Amino acid sequence: MVGITSYGGYIPRYRLSRMTVVQNMAWYFPVIMAVAGGEKSVANWDEDAVSMAVAAAYDCMTGKDRKALDSLYLASTTLPFADRLNAGIVATALNMKEAGVSNADFSACMKAGTTAAISALESIEAGKKDSVLVVASEQRRTKMATMFEMFFGDGAAALLFGKDDVIAEFKGSYSVSCDFIDHYKGSGKEFDYGWEERWQRDIGYGKIIPEAIAGFLTKTGMKIEEFDKVIYPCYFGGTHKGIAKKLGIDKEKAQNNMHAVCGDTGTAHPFVMFVAALEEAKPGDKLLLASFGQGCDVMAFEVTDKIKDFNGPIGIKGSLAKRVELASYQKFSKFRNLIAADLGIRGEANPNTSLTVLWRKRKMLLSLVGVKCKKCGTPQYPAMPICVNPDCCAINEFDEYEFADKEATILMFTGDMLSASVDPPAVYGLIGYDGGGRTMLDFTDCELNQVKVGMKTKMSFRKRYFDEMRGFTGYFWKAVPQVEGGDA
Amino acid sequence: MATGIRDKVAIIGMGCTRFGERWNDGAEDLMVEAFQECLADAGIEKNEIQAAWLGSCFDEVNIGKSALPASMALRLPNISVTRVENYCASGTEAFRGAVYAVASGACDIALAIGVEKLKDIGYGGLPEFSSAMGMLNQLWMANMTAPGGFAMLATGYAAKYGLDINDVKRAMAHVSMKSHANGVLNPKAHLRRAVTEEQVLNAPQIAYPLGLFDCCGVSDGSACAIVTTPEIAKSLGKKDLVSVKALQLSLSNGTEFAYKWDGAHFVTTSKASTAAYEEAGITNPREEISMMEVHDCFSITELVTMEDLHISERGQAPKDIMDGFYDLDGGVPCQVDGGLKCFGHPIGASGLRMLYEMYLQLHGRAGDRQLKDPKFGLTHNLGGFPFMNVCSVAIIGKHDA
Structure with a gap:
């Protein structure tokens, strides 16, 4: 069938x-x-x-x-x-x-x-x-x-x-x-x-x-x-x-x-x-x-x-x-970029995207894939040649490990008015994944006043930047705090 | 077996510009201003300097690469000059280069100079660093600024000790209020107005939960030191020598943000300070350290650092702060010159500026803010972010202490 x-x-x-x-x-x-x-x-x-x-x-x-x-x-x-x-x-x-x-x-x-x-x-x-x-x-x-x-x-x-x-x-x-x-x-x-x-x-x-x-x-x-x-x-x-x-x-x-x-x-x-x-x-x-x-x-x-x-x-x-x-x-x-608002000089920085880096690190950047150490079992992101566990430090002994489908818990966070952002404040923080591994990420789909340490997050693939000069859209993953409702 | 740096090198001269928005001065003017004071203080000729180290951080919007800007501005006599950059520890790194060169016997007299010209970028705060963080990092790291990076520490600290964020904020406000009070006494400080805790608490928010007054000044400035061996210093007729007791550096290796960390302390500071006390022969820092200049880029940084320097017990920094333990008349006065908060923070110069204040205090030349008979002064820099940073700890003191 x-x-x-x-x-x-x-x-x-x-x-x-x-x-x-x-x-x-x-x-x-x-x-x-x-x-x-x-x-x-x-x-x-x-x-x-x-x-x-x-x-x-x-x-x-x-x-x-x-x-x-x-x-x-x-x-x-x-x-x-x-x-x-x-x-x-x-x-x-x-x-x-x-x-x-x-x-x-x-x-x-x-x-x-x-x-x-x-x-x-x-x-x-x-x-x-x-x-x-x-x-x-x-x-x-x-x-x-x-x-x-x-x-x-x-x-x-x-x-x-x-x-x-x-x-x-x-x-x-x-x-x-x-x-x-x-x-x-x-x-x-x-x-x-x-x-x-x-x-x-x-x-x-x-x-x-x-x-x-x-x-x-x-x-x-x-x-x-x-x-x-x-x-x-x-x-x-x-x-x-x-x-x-x-x-x-x-x-x-x-x-x-x-x-x-x-x-x-x-x-x-x-x-x-x-x-x-x-x-x-x-x-x-x-x-x-x-x-x-x-x-x-x-x-x-x-x-x-x-x-x-x-x-x-x-x-x-x-x-x-x-x-x-x-x-x-x-x-x-x-x-929708229908009106012009000023991002400030801080928002002008516009380095190009290295296509070689993007290719070499595509699993890291687009798939949100890290590694799990074969020796100590520690999930880690981003993948580096040496295990992050200081008691292990195994070299290149890893299995691929996906973080995109993992829930996590907020360990620390802020809402930053100084960062250039279309929707200030820029909210970001450190999250610890269920099952191990942690990293610092931008948050999205939340209001600052809803976010708390200890709140659960899910991962979401998002547009990170648009390089207007070169027409390149860059993507990465963000953490979505599991907030109820909102007041946008 | 390494014996450490204790008492192997003496500081014979120091100089420091007024920090601030020096619209009419470039890095070359600032370096020459600090250098002239330093050279006069040392009482030597320029051509007696055999090697120099330059610390600067944001080279791309500042002096550019290499050590040439210092060699050319100071018209140094074609000696070796090395530029070092290690985030906010750059100034202390320059000092370390000069001190180690003398201690090794490679040269007799060396210069360390730090400079940063930050107010040529056209906007407030530190320069935006997305294009200076590496081609991979710019593709994934959070859209962070310095205040945001450190602000997170406040939420982590409050969560770890089960504190109301408003109580942490109150202690943070006291930190800033104290530094402003000290800055008033310092003619070279960038910000010289007293503020109240209420003013700090009611300031506009920069990055939750940090307000404007939780953030240090962004300034232009330069500071420098000339170092030699204690023997040469004595042969030059120097008395009441100030010598280097400890110089330690510790860097994150990625465990904080990718493996294990409570989000409420600095792994590096904790380690570097322990090593520094050992190197200096200090067993009870709370009793023995006379005064400190720590890296108060943000009030929460100073608060947490009090614990990582092992002076406040874990979880007790807010109480010590509120008790006035770190005030000018407290047990261990901290940010005696106003700190980064009010003296200002031209990154590459900051480590040397901190040493400058300790040096003045040890020589009894600190004017209205002079402390009574200090023996050991500690300086501390923290560059980067709470979860990924470069930490330096230096202790200088009376040579016979």
């Missing part, structure tokens, strides 16, 4: 109420009041499509063997590198194998996630691969006071495809590919450019999705009534309902478009909505997934008995529950 063997999701914890946008920007473009309900998810300043992809991928691989993956496909239109495999950054963060592995970016289209999924499934069906992880992630910058600003949220979701312990069997796919442009982003441009909404709604979503689904049904001989959930993105509420009507399904069978809780997460959204549907699915349920973007991919799945024993991921439901309101529109604008 070929199909989905695991899923994962990541919605960043900040949520921006659309009323906050309206209160700040409706003076400029009052039309945004028409969609002022609900809230959108907002990536922290140190998150982007790659870092959120890592979060969703780790979530999806909970309890799974990352070394067994044959491929990692990353789908997004907001990747930081035009030439450097972005999926390769995610794969290294996951400490995947390098030899015998083939990774790829699927980009430049909102349906790139489903296209990557179909590609993965076809290679597994053909017996060429056993296990492929497909991650879709999006973090779009939008101009102020636009409908895009209102509709778009940030997020990521991952699906693991394989043959063993399948929780949702793949039942076929069908695609329509056409050069229909509802919006586009030109090469080197900062923002999307959209055609009028009537065009997007009536000739785009409202026509292409139903026609593709009709084509799928004709091809497979399946009937729309067989499906318990039909999942398709469309941030226009009325059009979303209209598509259900056109398909002849009850409105409760149409998966909610999540406008109210996180907004449209672009390339990630078909996966985000699909994972939300899987989280509620029972054995025997049939799910029909359709995407949208220069055509439409349609995919069918049937949930198996294995879903009953499946647990572990935080998923979309779990990450939606980890919610903190971002009450300041100015903070949101700064996080």
Whole structure:
């Protein structure tokens, strides 16, 4: 049986109420009041499509063997590198194998996630691969006071495809590919450019999705009534309902478009909505997934008995529950670099990134891999040639040891107003990992007044810096204190 | 068997500039100012100096690399000059180079000079160091500054001893208040205004829980010393010799931040001070040390250092501080000249500036802040961060003590 063997999701914890946008920007473009309900998810300043992809991928691989993956496909239109495999950054963060592995970016289209999924499934069906992880992630910058600003949220979701312990069997796919442009982003441009909404709604979503689904049904001989959930993105509420009507399904069978809780997460959204549907699915349920973007991919799945024993991921439901309101529109604008605030001369330092160091130390820097001494058993980070235990000092007698999935305890910390930071104070401290090992790291997703010595932390892969002069985004791991709520 | 440095080398001259925001002076002006005072104090000719050591830290935004800036500024007679850099211990390292050269017999008279010109960078605090920490470290180390690095020690200390952070802060405030009071008495100090504990506690926060007055001054300045053997010093007619009793250095090896550490003490200071007392023949430092200049880059550093110098018992530094034990009229006066806090902290000069105050006190030349009959003066530098640092401890004293 070929199909989905695991899923994962990541919605960043900040949520921006659309009323906050309206209160700040409706003076400029009052039309945004028409969609002022609900809230959108907002990536922290140190998150982007790659870092959120890592979060969703780790979530999806909970309890799974990352070394067994044959491929990692990353789908997004907001990747930081035009030439450097972005999926390769995610794969290294996951400490995947390098030899015998083939990774790829699927980009430049909102349906790139489903296209990557179909590609993965076809290679597994053909017996060429056993296990492929497909991650879709999006973090779009939008101009102020636009409908895009209102509709778009940030997020990521991952699906693991394989043959063993399948929780949702793949039942076929069908695609329509056409050069229909509802919006586009030109090469080197900062923002999307959209055609009028009537065009997007009536000739785009409202026509292409139903026609593709009709084509799928004709091809497979399946009937729309067989499906318990039909999942398709469309941030226009009325059009979303209209598509259900056109398909002849009850409105409760149409998966909610999540406008109210996180907004449209672009390339990630078909996966985000699909994972939300899987989280509620029972054995025997049939799910029909359709995407949208220069055509439409349609995919069918049937949930198996294995879903009953499946647990572990935080998923979309779990990450939606980890919610903190971002009450300041100015903070949101700064996080997305839409306004210029002064970092001070201290923030000007801009050494380039040594690509040789990055290669030699990729396990340390991207995988958060340290070592465990074979002689004394001490886990340690960073790896050095001589064991850190002064009573041992064994030389180069280590096994690789992963810290990314380890919880830790805060031993000491501060909140630093002098450090150049987009979100001062810069909070950092010394943490001691469960099972041994300790290190000094930046903290994120917390407020200084919530942090205490003794508090637990989890690790999160984050954007460390953006070298504007050279276009290089650097990543590293941060510690996330396990705080409750917040007052951002 | 090593016999240590005790009484093998005497200091015959010292000089120190006024520390502060010396907008109109470059490093060369500062070095010459300190050197002139030092040379006059030593009563020798420049060409009698056979070797020199220069301490400076932030060479990239300061004097640049090599020892040439000192050789050229002082117009030294083409002798050997070596630049040393070891974070905040750089000045003491320069002193160690000169002292060891004399003790070894390699030369008769040597110069140690430290200088730092920090106020040419255009912003407050120490220079940003992400591009000076190495190509690997800049890719992963926390986005730290000096105050943040040391601020963490306060949370670690409070957690270890189960103290309310506000009680630790109160003792930290007393530390700063005391140093400001001493700075008032010192015409060469950078900051010369008294402050109250309340002012310290209510200052704007720099890095939790450190406020502005928990942080030392960032200054320009230079200090230097001329050393020789006690025999030569006597032949030059020097009386009441001040000699070196101990010079110790200890460096972290990574265990604090990667293996085991309570987050409430300095591993290096604890070790270096023990070795220094042994080298100097001191068995009860709380009784025998007359005065100290320690590396009070931040108030919490001084607080914790009192325990690592084995003068306050573990966990008792806040009590000793609040009892006034380290005040000018206390059991072991600390930061007699105002300390880094108020005298200022031009990094490469600081170790020598501390020795300068001990030297003045031992000679009875410390003016309004003169202590009664001091015998041993201890200086201490700590460069880097609590979890990864370079520590130096020096003890000088009366030659016959």
